[in-house]
Amino acid sequence: MPSAADFEALVLTLRLALTTTVVLLxxxxxxxxxxxxxxxxxxxxLEAVIALPLVLPPTVLGFYLLMALGPQxxxxxxxxxxxxxxxxxxxxxxxxxxxxxxxPFVVQPLHNAFVALGRRPLEVAATLRASPWDRFFTxxxxxxxxxxxxxxxxxxxHTIGEFGVVLMIGGNIPGETKVVSIAVYEHVEALEYAQAHxxxxxxxxxxxxxxxxxxxxxxxxxxxxx
Amino acid sequence: xxxxxxxxxxxxxxxxIGLQLKVSRGDFTLECTLRLPxxxxxxxxGPSGSGKTTLLRVVAGLEYERDVFxxxxxxxxxxGRHFVPPHRRxxxxxxxxxxxxxxxxxxxxxxYGLKRVRKERRQVAFEQVxxxxxxxxxxxxxPQTLSGGERQRVAIARALAVSPRLLLMDEPLAAVDEPRRxxxxxxxxxxxKALRIPVIYVTHATSEAAQLADxxxxxxxxxxxxxxxxxxxxxxxxxxxxxDRDAAAVVEARVCGYDPRxxxxxxxxxxxxxxxxxxxxxxGESVRLxxxxxxxxxxxxxxxxxxxxxxxxxxxEALDEQEPGQVMVRLRAGQAAILARISRKSADQLQLVxxxxxxxxxxxxxxxx
Numbered sequence: 001m002p003s004a005a006d007f008e009a010l011v012l013t014l015r016l017a018l019t020t021t022v023v024l025l026x027x028x029x030x031x032x033x034x035x036x037x038x039x040x041x042x043x044x045x046l047e048a049v050i051a052l053p054l055v056l057p058p059t060v061l062g063f064y065l066l067m068a069l070g071p072q073x074x075x076x077x078x079x080x081x082x083x084x085x086x087x088x089x090x091x092x093x094x095x096x097x098x099x100x101x102x103x104p105f106v107v108q109p110l111h112n113a114f115v116a117l118g119r120r121p122l123e124v125a126a127t128l129r130a131s132p133w134d135r136f137f138t139x140x141x142x143x144x145x146x147x148x149x150x151x152x153x154x155x156x157x158h159t160i161g162e163f164g165v166v167l168m169i170g171g172n173i174p175g176e177t178k179v180v181s182i183a184v185y186e187h188v189e190a191l192e193y194a195q196a197h198x199x200x201x202x203x204x205x206x207x208x209x210x211x212x213x214x215x216x217x218x219x220x221x222x223x224x225x226x
Numbered sequence: 227x228x229x230x231x232x233x234x235x236x237x238x239x240x241x242x243i244g245l246q247l248k249v250s251r252g253d254f255t256l257e258c259t260l261r262l263p264x265x266x267x268x269x270x271x272g273p274s275g276s277g278k279t280t281l282l283r284v285v286a287g288l289e290y291e292r293d294v295f296x297x298x299x300x301x302x303x304x305x306g307r308h309f310v311p312p313h314r315r316x317x318x319x320x321x322x323x324x325x326x327x328x329x330x331x332x333x334x335x336x337x338y339g340l341k342r343v344r345k346e347r348r349q350v351a352f353e354q355v356x357x358x359x360x361x362x363x364x365x366x367x368x369p370q371t372l373s374g375g376e377r378q379r380v381a382i383a384r385a386l387a388v389s390p391r392l393l394l395m396d397e398p399l400a401a402v403d404e405p406r407r408x409x410x411x412x413x414x415x416x417x418x419k420a421l422r423i424p425v426i427y428v429t430h431a432t433s434e435a436a437q438l439a440d441x442x443x444x445x446x447x448x449x450x451x452x453x454x455x456x457x458x459x460x461x462x463x464x465x466x467x468x469x470d471r472d473a474a475a476v477v478e479a480r481v482c483g484y485d486p487r488x489x490x491x492x493x494x495x496x497x498x499x500x501x502x503x504x505x506x507x508x509x510g511e512s513v514r515l516x517x518x519x520x521x522x523x524x525x526x527x528x529x530x531x532x533x534x535x536x537x538x539x540x541x542x543e544a545l546d547e548q549e550p551g552q553v554m555v556r557l558r559a560g561q562a563a564i565l566a567r568i569s570r571k572s573a574d575q576l577q578l579v580x581x582x583x584x585x586x587x588x589x590x591x592x593x594x595x
Contacts (some may be wrong), residue, residue, distance in 0.1 A: 126312040128339030
């Protein structure tokens with residue numbers, strides 16, 4: 001039987017995935033939009049930086065995050081200066097890590113969709129009296145709906161599956177940073193296979209049901225997970 | 227912006243549509259100063275790459291260029307740093323590809339702009355544009371299921387729904403097949419006449435321009451070659467207009483009678499009477515007739531036993547040998563200019579010179595609404 005601690009880990013994981021997804025949508029959409037519109041000749045550099053989490057081992061990412069979030073690092077010191085809580089080994093720190101880790105999974109599909117859309121629908125909307133924000137929400141977003149779905153699904157799923165980064169910057173604190181992937185790892189190390197099963201199977205079933213629901217709802221979406 | 231440009235600007239602003247621009251594009255510069263009438267259709271005619279689309283986009287506000295002046299009536303849309311963005315300009319635009327919003331139905335597309343115009347400012351009603359564009363049966367459909375011609379009709383209805391002060395059309399029939407084009411040209415003319423919205427119509431097809439335009443601007447490699455009313459321009463044999471295979475004269479006429487026995491509508495123009503086999507038109511209605519140069523023949527005497535109904539006196543104004551052996555003749559009947567394309571041999575045999583009095587026979591003509 002799964003323990004209360006395991007349920008806590010499950011709830012925490014879902015909270016992390018949800019928070020990360022929302023933050024990524026809010027941050028990633030303008031970035032993807034800017035990338036699609038700009039003609040800056042050094043655009044490729046930004047694209048490369050955004051794609052880094054696809055290539056780097058999560059432990060490398062985790063290591064640098066630890067350095068940055070820790071009390072000696074730039075972000076850590078900033079938080080200290082404004083009197084905020086410590087970032088390392090905290091839920092907030094995890095969110096920051098997850099956002100960076102899943103960034104390309106949100107920015108890339110959106111960027112591709114915005115580029116594919118082209119300028120014409122926006123120009124048409126402009127001649128139909130739509131202001132820039134209006135154009136974005138009533139034309140770009142509906143027309144790029146499949147890409148938004150892809151971005152949401154990938155961000156959510158990818159965060160649930162996070163392990164390496166969390167291992168480095170999480171600290172395994174129950175209720176704060178002990179997500180399911182870490183809890184399963186811990187159970188296996190302690191030879192508690194039954195608990196490991198409960199957690200793993202539970203997460204598997206949940207994810208499957210969620211994804212099936214999302215795909216069923218967005219029948220037009222064709223997601224190829226790299 | 228003092229000096230020459232300022233003075234030119236003063237000459238084009240005020241009434242109608244004033245344009246002055248200098249825009250660099252690739253291998254040429256679009257540079258023109260134009261004053262276009264505030265009513266009717268102005269066709270901008272030119273080959274591909276002459277800058278006509280750029281001209282239209284600048285008027286719409288879709289291109290942000292520095293050396294531009296655009297005004298309509300007393301409203302200045304662009305001057306120096308002053309730039310009214312496209313969504314605040316009262317323009318409607320129809321692009322070459324219909325570019326309908328795929329995520330909306332036809333009704334949704336047409337209502338998109340309509341909703342964004344305040345009620346007090348709306349001059350055009352939804353039902354009106356739907357009927358004029360002939361899309362009433364398509365309202366529930368999605369754009370992906372429509373044919374090219376149907377899509378363009380919806381695009382036109384959509385642009386009109388914003389009650390624009392000016393309608394811009396960028397080669398709207400280029401992507402439409404020939405039979406549909408024949409339907410859409412009269413539709414556009416009817417729409418313009420019903421709603422009285424001035425139109426700037428960009429095209430490379432001379433026949434479209436001749437059928438729709440009240441005013442014509444000829445553009446080539448970024449420069450205005452000629453600009454004037456359609457009547458002035460078609461008579462000019464020096465322009466490429468007259469070289470076109472479909473070169474035609476446009477004559478204004480009024481309906482004055484109807485013969486029910488022969489289904490003949492009688493029309494009167496400044497050079498005489500014309501009869502047309504067609505359904506009855508309201509008496510007194512003004513129409514335009516398009517008379518292709520290839521359908522006109524010339525005789526020195528009025529032929530007395532001929533199947534051709536329409537014969538009237540005219541005088542030769544100018545001749546131009548367009549191709550070896552082929553001559554374009556401009557004649558004047560009353561106030562109307564008529565074009566005739568005949569062989570040089572005939573011209574020599576009839577001894578046609580400017581001033582010759584002849585009879586013009588018109589085999590067929592097209593009615594433009």
